[in-house]
Amino acid sequence: MPQQALITFARRLATQNDLSEVEQNALRNLPSYPAQIKANQDFVRLGDRVDTACLIVDGFVGRFRQSYQGLRQIVLIQIPGEIVNLSSVVLPRACSALQALTVTNILKIPHHALRAVAERYPNVAQAFWRESAANASIVAETAFNLGRRRSVSRLAHLIAELACRHERKIAGDGTQFSFPVTQAHLADALGLTPVHINRTIRELRERKVATVARGFVEILDWQALVSIAEFSPAYLDMPSAHRCIKPSPDFPPSPSAVVELGRAQPLCG
Amino acid sequence: MPQQALITFARRLATQNDLSEVEQNALRNLPSYPAQIKANQDFVRLGDRVDTACLIVDGFVGRFRQSYQGLRQIVLIQIPGEIVNLSSVVLPRACSALQALTVTNILKIPHHALRAVAERYPNVAQAFWRESAANASIVAETAFNLGRRRSVSRLAHLIAELACRHERKIAGDGTQFSFPVTQAHLADALGLTPVHINRTIRELRERKVATVARGFVEILDWQALVSIAEFSPAYLDMPSAHRCIKPSPDFPPSPSAVVELGRAQPLCG
DNA sequence: CGCGACTTTGACAGATGTCAAGGCTTGTGG
DNA sequence: CCACAAGCCTTGACATCTGTCAAAGTCGCG
Numbered sequence: 001m002p003q004q005a006l007i008t009f010a011r012r013l014a015t016q017n018d019l020s021e022v023e024q025n026a027l028r029n030l031p032s033y034p035a036q037i038k039a040n041q042d043f044v045r046l047g048d049r050v051d052t053a054c055l056i057v058d059g060f061v062g063r064f065r066q067s068y069q070g071l072r073q074i075v076l077i078q079i080p081g082e083i084v085n086l087s088s089v090v091l092p093r094a095c096s097a098l099q100a101l102t103v104t105n106i107l108k109i110p111h112h113a114l115r116a117v118a119e120r121y122p123n124v125a126q127a128f129w130r131e132s133a134a135n136a137s138i139v140a141e142t143a144f145n146l147g148r149r150r151s152v153s154r155l156a157h158l159i160a161e162l163a164c165r166h167e168r169k170i171a172g173d174g175t176q177f178s179f180p181v182t183q184a185h186l187a188d189a190l191g192l193t194p195v196h197i198n199r200t201i202r203e204l205r206e207r208k209v210a211t212v213a214r215g216f217v218e219i220l221d222w223q224a225l226v227s228i229a230e231f232s233p234a235y236l237d238m239p240s241a242h243r244c245i246k247p248s249p250d251f252p253p254s255p256s257a258v259v260e261l262g263r264a265q266p267l268c269g
Numbered sequence: 270m271p272q273q274a275l276i277t278f279a280r281r282l283a284t285q286n287d288l289s290e291v292e293q294n295a296l297r298n299l300p301s302y303p304a305q306i307k308a309n310q311d312f313v314r315l316g317d318r319v320d321t322a323c324l325i326v327d328g329f330v331g332r333f334r335q336s337y338q339g340l341r342q343i344v345l346i347q348i349p350g351e352i353v354n355l356s357s358v359v360l361p362r363a364c365s366a367l368q369a370l371t372v373t374n375i376l377k378i379p380h381h382a383l384r385a386v387a388e389r390y391p392n393v394a395q396a397f398w399r400e401s402a403a404n405a406s407i408v409a410e411t412a413f414n415l416g417r418r419r420s421v422s423r424l425a426h427l428i429a430e431l432a433c434r435h436e437r438k439i440a441g442d443g444t445q446f447s448f449p450v451t452q453a454h455l456a457d458a459l460g461l462t463p464v465h466i467n468r469t470i471r472e473l474r475e476r477k478v479a480t481v482a483r484g485f486v487e488i489l490d491w492q493a494l495v496s497i498a499e500f501s502p503a504y505l506d507m508p509s510a511h512r513c514i515k516p517s518p519d520f521p522p523s524p525s526a527v528v529e530l531g532r533a534q535p536l537c538g
Numbered sequence: 539c540g541c542g543a544c545t546t547t548g549a550c551a552g553a554t555g556t557c558a559a560g561g562c563t564t565g566t567g568g
Numbered sequence: 569c570c571a572c573a574a575g576c577c578t579t580g581a582c583a584t585c586t587g588t589c590a591a592a593g594t595c596g597c598g
Contacts, residue, residue, distance in 0.1 A: 047503050065413040067499050073413040090399035095406040095504045122388040129398040130359035136405035137364040144334040144342040146415040147460025191416025196554055230336050234316050235364045462587055
């Protein structure tokens with residue numbers, strides 16, 4: 001009998017990609033083996049050769065790279081319902097390491113089974129590719145976040161993104177979700193130090209935008225959050241992602257940026 | 270008659286993925302339309318619906334995201350021989366914009382043709398997916414670069430990476446390549462300001478590690494460059510990528526980083 | 539030759555990192 | 569129920585890195 005998590009995963013892929021009942025069934029009947037990972041455990045290391053993909057049942061996983069000194073950068077935080085390393089099917093040598101941020105239950109799905117389904121059903125192959133591409137798009141946004149936003153905006157962006165990915169729809173005032181992760185994890189995700197994460201969380205709290213405490217995130221003022229983060233969900237492969245969110249004007253940009261860095265034709269003419 | 274660029278592309282995919290002669294031929298015979306893009310022109314904008322993928326014949330393309338104020342972050346620099354937006358086949362709504370950094374000649378390949386080949390030949394579908402995943406891996410490394418390295422290391426890393434991707438093998442002393450891009454472009458790629466890029470280039474020059482000037486990059490001391498960048502090509506999907514490069518000890522880390530941020534099990538035990 | 543774009547430099551400002559100390563929470567064992 | 573310890577959070581003072589602004593220099597091209 002198929003696992004519940006696989007059923008949910010199959011349904012999501014089916015609606016996003018318009019899969020037939022047969023194709024959906026093939027996904028539901030994928031073989032899988034449950035496993036539990038302790039908090040803070042690295043369960044895939046850079047360069048490891050892996051032969052299973054991991055579907056998160058519950059918990060949070062960080063995909064990261066690490067320097068020789070142990071400095072970490074979490075490149076993507078993955079949440080329940082997502083497959084953590086789907087692209088390892090085509091790139092079995094791990095090019096990112098994986099770390100459980102909390103106690104995490106996963107379902108391991110062998111590559112050979114995924115490959116077999118993909119070979120048999122081109123639509124499924126395309127769905128897998130699309131799922132990988134959607135993750136890559138989030139990583140690209142992370143790069144933007146790290147390269148071009150200040151700490152408060154970075155944190156605000158992460159919160160807004162997680163809120164949307166969680167419910168697979170745009171969030172609002174009062175949205176609240178469990179995110180039992182330490183400030184050091186947030187630091188690794190946002191390219192900051194734990195100390196500065198602390199200051200940043202405080203700023204968001206004092207501005208009554210959002211709170212992050214005791215493993216919970218609560219959004220107090222969604223409009224302000226979006227505005228501070230310059231969040232626009234267009235990069236998320238979600239049905240509601242193209243509902244337009246415009247930043248409100250209470251977070252004025254430094255006008256010099258336009259002159260200094262916006263050499264080419266403006267995008268949002 | 271197939272275009273030369275397509276032949277080269279087909280050959281690379283074939284050797285990386287062990288494609289048959291028939292499959293390779295299908296790639297070579299993909300329909301394609303040449304186009305030229307002026308320097309600094311944005312030819313795909315965020316959210317555009319695209320129906321062709323672009324193979325770079327010569328020139329450089331930046332895949333980027335941009336804030337409302339025009340602040341740009343180039344997330345991936347693409348070089349001749351690469352397809353710039355292969356994953357648009359499965360995600361036709363552009364989730365990154367594309368900008369020509371120099372005058373660029375491309376070959377446009379219609380999605381329907383790529384999709385047809387992928388549906389007919391599962392190996393080719395897998396090769397496309399793998400090519401996308403390899404690009405995603407580079408973007409992930411960019412995120413690490415932006416989040417966790419200081420300006421000199423960032424620039425050194427970009428130089429080392431481009432040198433390797435250029436020749437598809439590990440570079441060395443004296444490696445030299447054309448890279449006719451402005452310092453403002455480098456700033457967009459490295460999440461810095463043009464002024465600071467200038468200071469950073471100067472530092473690399475004064476330390477006799479590498480020079481960046483008049484559209485050329487020259488590597489004077491590959492070992493030092495690798496050490497400053499903490500460059501390890503494992504994240505590149507290249508045959509030589511697992512030749513081990515260890516950083517030399519002349520760039521000591523702050524030992525506190527290990528204590529402060531390396532909470533979980535070390536990777537390089 | 540002269541213009542425009544790009545590069546280079548210096549002085550100063552602001553953001554984030556570093557270090558160190560103390561407070562709070564949570565879970566454990568008596 | 570209390571005491572304790574370990575890990576995490578919070579705060580302040582100071583250092584360092586990068587951004588900002590402004591001006592001058594250089595290069596390439598018409």
